[in-house]
Amino acid sequence: MPLTPIYLGLGSNIERERNLTAGLEALAGFLHDITCSPVFESFPVGIKSGNFFNFVVSARTDLPLHELDRRLKEIEADNGRYAPGRKGLPLDIDVLLYGDRVGNFDGLVLPRPEVLKNAFVLWPLSLLAPGLRHPAEGSTFAELWEKAAIQQALWPASFSWRGVELTPPELRQAFPPLSL
Numbered sequence: 001m002p003l004t005p006i007y008l009g010l011g012s013n014i015e016r017e018r019n020l021t022a023g024l025e026a027l028a029g030f031l032h033d034i035t036c037s038p039v040f041e042s043f044p045v046g047i048k049s050g051n052f053f054n055f056v057v058s059a060r061t062d063l064p065l066h067e068l069d070r071r072l073k074e075i076e077a078d079n080g081r082y083a084p085g086r087k088g089l090p091l092d093i094d095v096l097l098y099g100d101r102v103g104n105f106d107g108l109v110l111p112r113p114e115v116l117k118n119a120f121v122l123w124p125l126s127l128l129a130p131g132l133r134h135p136a137e138g139s140t141f142a143e144l145w146e147k148a149a150i151q152q153a154l155w156p157a158s159f160s161w162r163g164v165e166l167t168p169p170e171l172r173q174a175f176p177p178l179s180l
Contacts, residue, residue: 003060007097011054014088019079023091026075031059037124038167042154049088054120065098100135119152
């Protein structure tokens, strides 16, 4: 089976570094050519909780869409996503793009609508794949970010995986952290 390019959104607001690193390591076990965007910290949206870390991963997979989604749910479960009584979100992994598919695939809507609604998805995606075109909108992700009018506070955050800093220092300096 040929390899399909995919983009995944990852987020956590509980033991962020530990859970996101565990998620990346699990993904590295079955995805090819993983590349990560810078990591962003943001205030929670829609829930009362601690701040989130979010970023986007590009990779290639030989898995069919629903098998990929099933594996992502297993990784989330292994990291406490569905634990009874949990507070916050230990690990969230969403399929944002699967090749150039557009539509509803047995409840999995692609491209994921949150791509255009949440700055913590669109900004990292625009940095990771600026020239990639949104399969339904036609504009590049850099163009979509440039004209986005999303009112969410977020800023670049330091995060390392396998000894590599994912967020360039100059990006962190250009957009310093916010506080309440």
